[in-house]
Amino acid sequence: MIVTLCQFKGGVGKTTSAIHFAALLQAKAPTLLIDSDPNKSASLWARKGLLPFDVCLEAEAPKRLMKGNYTHTVIDTPARPSSDEVESIANGTDLLILPTTPDPLSISALIQMAGSLPEDTNYKCLITLVPPPPQKDGADAKAALERHGNPIFQRAVRRYKAYIHAASNGHTVKGPAQNDWKAIWEELSDELG
Numbered sequence: 001m002i003v004t005l006c007q008f009k010g011g012v013g014k015t016t017s018a019i020h021f022a023a024l025l026q027a028k029a030p031t032l033l034i035d036s037d038p039n040k041s042a043s044l045w046a047r048k049g050l051l052p053f054d055v056c057l058e059a060e061a062p063k064r065l066m067k068g069n070y071t072h073t074v075i076d077t078p079a080r081p082s083s084d085e086v087e088s089i090a091n092g093t094d095l096l097i098l099p100t101t102p103d104p105l106s107i108s109a110l111i112q113m114a115g116s117l118p119e120d121t122n123y124k125c126l127i128t129l130v131p132p133p134p135q136k137d138g139a140d141a142k143a144a145l146e147r148h149g150n151p152i153f154q155r156a157v158r159r160y161k162a163y164i165h166a167a168s169n170g171h172t173v174k175g176p177a178q179n180d181w182k183a184i185w186e187e188l189s190d191e192l193g
Contacts (some may be wrong), residue, residue: 046172
């Protein structure tokens with residue numbers, strides 16, 4: 001399975017989501033995360049060697065994939081792709097995940113991107129960096145995306161300091177933050193059959 005994360009806007013948790021989707025897939029079968037973002041954030045995260053899956057830069061990917069050692073591939077794309085790039089990205093993946101923070105600018109960028117996808121694109125929106133209750137940002141974002149007819153993960157990724165610790169120490173999140181990913185995996189597993 002090829003899972004690609006893409007968004008017109010930066011700072012929406014794309015790399016963090018790519019890391020955690022790769023970990024979820026790795027629990028089922030060997031997974032490669034391809035870091036094609038110029039910031040190389042996924043590669044920096046992986047530098048300590050504690051992630052349960054392999055990470056490589058885009059230029060290394062063909063050689064690694066040709067060896068046939070991976071069942072799943074996760075691709076962390078650059079932010080702000082052109083419309084032509086979005087079409088190619090959509091055509092080259094099994095599932096396109098569009099992460100967004102619950103702020104109006106990010107939601108607007110996601111809706112714009114979703115509108116530019118080829119009709120048969122299998123995609124799903126993921127709301128990230130959701131502030132804790134009593135704030136209703138996550139629920140408002142979900143309602144806005146649903147109003148526009150976008151498929152969406154019912155579970156949002158809540159904002160936790162655990163992500164800062166995980167990125168700086170080179171592993172995925174643990175504890176309560178991990179519960180969001182478990183719920184997201186259940187949704188994804190149901191969809192995949």
